[in-house]
Amino acid sequence: MTLSHFQIEFEKMINRDYFSDEIHPMRKEAFAKFIQNGLPTKKWEDWRFTNLASITTKEFHLSEVKDSPKGTIDLSPYQIEDVDTIVIYNGHYLESLSSTPPGLKLLSGLEYLSSKKGTFENSDNSPFDLLNTAFMDSGIAIIVEPNTNIKKPLRLLFISSGKNHLMVSPRVHIDVEESSSLFFIEQHVSQNSESYFQNESVFISVENNSQLDHIRIQSNSESTTNMANLHVKQQADSQYSFFQFADGCTLGRLNIYAKLKGEGADCALNGIALSTGNQHLDHHIIIDHKVPHCTSSQNFKSILQDQSSGVYSGRTIVRKDAQKTNSTQSNKNLLLSKDALMHSIPQLEIDADDVKCAHGSSTGALDDEALFYLRSRGLDILSAKKLLVHGFVSEMIETIKHEPTKNSIHSQLQNWLIHYS
Amino acid sequence: MLNINNLKASIDGKSILKGINLNIKPGEMHAIMGLNGSGKSTLANIISGRDSYTITKGNVIYKGESLLDKSPELRALEGIFMSFQYPVVIPGVNLTYFLKAALNAHRKHRGEDELDAMHFLKLIREKIKQVDIDEKYLKRAVNEGFSGGEKKRNEILQMITLEPSLSILDETDSGLDIDALKIVANGVNQYRTSENAFLVITHYQRLLNYLKPDYVHVLIDGEIVKSGDMSLALELEEKGYGWLEK
Numbered sequence: 001m002t003l004s005h006f007q008i009e010f011e012k013m014i015n016r017d018y019f020s021d022e023i024h025p026m027r028k029e030a031f032a033k034f035i036q037n038g039l040p041t042k043k044w045e046d047w048r049f050t051n052l053a054s055i056t057t058k059e060f061h062l063s064e065v066k067d068s069p070k071g072t073i074d075l076s077p078y079q080i081e082d083v084d085t086i087v088i089y090n091g092h093y094l095e096s097l098s099s100t101p102p103g104l105k106l107l108s109g110l111e112y113l114s115s116k117k118g119t120f121e122n123s124d125n126s127p128f129d130l131l132n133t134a135f136m137d138s139g140i141a142i143i144v145e146p147n148t149n150i151k152k153p154l155r156l157l158f159i160s161s162g163k164n165h166l167m168v169s170p171r172v173h174i175d176v177e178e179s180s181s182l183f184f185i186e187q188h189v190s191q192n193s194e195s196y197f198q199n200e201s202v203f204i205s206v207e208n209n210s211q212l213d214h215i216r217i218q219s220n221s222e223s224t225t226n227m228a229n230l231h232v233k234q235q236a237d238s239q240y241s242f243f244q245f246a247d248g249c250t251l252g253r254l255n256i257y258a259k260l261k262g263e264g265a266d267c268a269l270n271g272i273a274l275s276t277g278n279q280h281l282d283h284h285i286i287i288d289h290k291v292p293h294c295t296s297s298q299n300f301k302s303i304l305q306d307q308s309s310g311v312y313s314g315r316t317i318v319r320k321d322a323q324k325t326n327s328t329q330s331n332k333n334l335l336l337s338k339d340a341l342m343h344s345i346p347q348l349e350i351d352a353d354d355v356k357c358a359h360g361s362s363t364g365a366l367d368d369e370a371l372f373y374l375r376s377r378g379l380d381i382l383s384a385k386k387l388l389v390h391g392f393v394s395e396m397i398e399t400i401k402h403e404p405t406k407n408s409i410h411s412q413l414q415n416w417l418i419h420y421s
Numbered sequence: 422m423l424n425i426n427n428l429k430a431s432i433d434g435k436s437i438l439k440g441i442n443l444n445i446k447p448g449e450m451h452a453i454m455g456l457n458g459s460g461k462s463t464l465a466n467i468i469s470g471r472d473s474y475t476i477t478k479g480n481v482i483y484k485g486e487s488l489l490d491k492s493p494e495l496r497a498l499e500g501i502f503m504s505f506q507y508p509v510v511i512p513g514v515n516l517t518y519f520l521k522a523a524l525n526a527h528r529k530h531r532g533e534d535e536l537d538a539m540h541f542l543k544l545i546r547e548k549i550k551q552v553d554i555d556e557k558y559l560k561r562a563v564n565e566g567f568s569g570g571e572k573k574r575n576e577i578l579q580m581i582t583l584e585p586s587l588s589i590l591d592e593t594d595s596g597l598d599i600d601a602l603k604i605v606a607n608g609v610n611q612y613r614t615s616e617n618a619f620l621v622i623t624h625y626q627r628l629l630n631y632l633k634p635d636y637v638h639v640l641i642d643g644e645i646v647k648s649g650d651m652s653l654a655l656e657l658e659e660k661g662y663g664w665l666e667k
Contacts, residue, residue, distance in 0.1 A: 367509075369509050370509050370510075370511050372470075372471055372493060372509075373505065373508070373509040373511065374511070374519075374523075375470070375492070375493040375494045375497070376469050376470065376493050376494075376496075376497055376502075376503055376505075377497055377519075377523040377526075377579060377583065378494050378497040378498045378523050378526040378527050378530070378583065379494060379522060379523060379526055380494050380526070381492070381494065383522070383526075384494075387511075387514055387519070387522065388511070388514070390513065390514070391511060391512055391513025391514035391562070392512070392513055393513070394513045395512070395513045395562075
């Protein structure tokens with residue numbers, strides 16, 4: 001996808017007669033900036049280890065009305081008990097298959113924009129944020145009004161399908177107002193999809209004394225590129241807990257920018273990435289402690305097979321005024337093949353003097369001693385290896401509070417292990 | 422049950438075992454005593470199948486078959502068990518799950534039905550009483566947060582659960598206080614029958630006082646320099662090893 005291909009698709013979008021032109025100025029501004037900067041190259045510090053060939057060597061097209069599903073679609077493979085689900089298929093919202101939990105307010109992108117008096121939160125942190133603003137579709141805003149605890153989890157199920165080299169740009173805003181809570185799941189799956197590019201931007205605002213649990217399951221097909229740009233703002237005494245389980249995509253990259261803006265905020269970011277073949281799974285995290293007395297943690301684990309690769313780049317920034325910050329970063333990686341490659345880059349930038357910050361990183365193969373121990377108890381070598389691999393990440397999955405979601409992720413891990421040999 | 426014939430082994434070109442001969446029959450308990458570096462643990466590791474050693478001469482016959490070309494798991498399934506000197510922590514692997522997987526691997530090998538979770542739990546609750554392990558440990562990861570004594574008791578728990586023919590206790594007494602030592606010895610003694618054999622490796626006669634082995638061998642610099650009965654252990658305790666060195 002060259003810049004001129006992006007230009008062609010952009011013109012198509014701007015000229016769609018069924019699109020509101022209200023957002024056009026915003027789109028145009030973002031697109032102009034995008035064209036100016038271009039796509040990242042390996043010379044860009046944050047993109048040194050991310051090969052964007054899966055985007056640059058293909059031509060993607062906007063998802064059109066014809067790319068919405070023909071007939072019924074089978075959702076049973078993605079069943080999670082006890083959740084309400086909003087289904088987005090190739091960027092199209094499928095209202096008839098969707099439901100929302102009681103008490104939750106759901107707005108379209110446009111409705112949200114007008115409720116915000118014409119200003120959306122945007123970001124130009126990366127070219128992909130700009131690209132998302134330029135091309136945003138399936139805009140959804142999830143609003144939890146003050147003093148509301150949404151009991152039933154809400155899931156956004158993104159399904160990619162077909163052979164039309166689609167490019168979709170989901171745009172999600174989540175506002176958890178004061179003293180409220182929500183359990184939110186986004187799940188990304190593919191049905192016979194070939195060569196698909198999803199560039200998602202999510203803007204999250206967790207207000208005073210509120211709580212958001214955010215689970216992200218990324219299990220796209222191996223010809224999919226999934227770029228996620230996650231922006232989190234937290235106010236006083238808020239809790240944000242994020243957990244990603246990723247085993248899909250040829251290139252999957254998660255960018256998280258979390259800002260702790262109110263005292264007493266707690267931000268916990270966790271992730272498990274499982275890769276095989278030529279997959280590349282990337283994590284770029286920035287947590288910005290702007291005020292005192294906040295806590296944050298990053299805990300990411302990758303398991304890599306074959307010649308797959310991965311990145312963990314985690315940066316914790318502690319501003320001058322952010323005294324009494326307590327933060328940890330941990331990145332542990334298991335290489336199951338000699339050809340697998342992991343880049344682990346934990347970073348701290350501390351400008352305050354009364355803080356507790358720790359970081360650690362380890363990358364290695366399976367522990368021979370542990371393997372021998374299990375074998376000496378009669379487990380065959382493959383079962384023993386699988387048990388160790390499972391044990392490497394299972395405790396993280398155990399921390400998921402919603403039982404059916406936890407079980408679903410556990411069985412995805414088991415399925416992944418079936419193919420490990 | 423086990424015949425070791427003129428076994429010589431080295432690690433990284435350094436000779437460790439220099440011609441070991443040992444014959445263990447069903448129902449017997451043999452103790453091997455010796456100082457650090459004498460080759461005791463090497464012998465245990467070779468029998469249980471750790472592959473970091475080179476066998477330069479000799480063979481090991483177990484139940485009439487050559488043992489050395491078998492995988493560690495096959496040896497285990499055919500009835501060899503080693504209680505580790507340093508039991509390994511297995512993060513994220515629940516003890517109950519591990520024990521059940523190990524037992525069912527054994528049952529499958531013997532052509533028996535695998536135990537379901539309910540029957541297994543009933544069995545394991547009986548077994549843990551014998552080694553005085555609290556039930557809460559069943560929910561923990563294997564050896565994670567276990568004290569030294571608890572780790573050793575967990576080894577004995579695995580032994581009495583898997584019901585091996587030949588049990589090798591590699592310095593199971595090291596780091597145990599007297600109460601833990603008694604519990605471990607008790608667990609072992611309860612498991613002794615005329616069918617099972619034991620090879621007990623230790624520095625000290627302390628554990629042997631409780632186990633009362635049938636034979637005691639002294640290993641010095643890779644060779645068995647003296648064999649006898651329990652009185653040899655007592656003599657060593659009194660006189661040390663110096664009088665046996667060349």
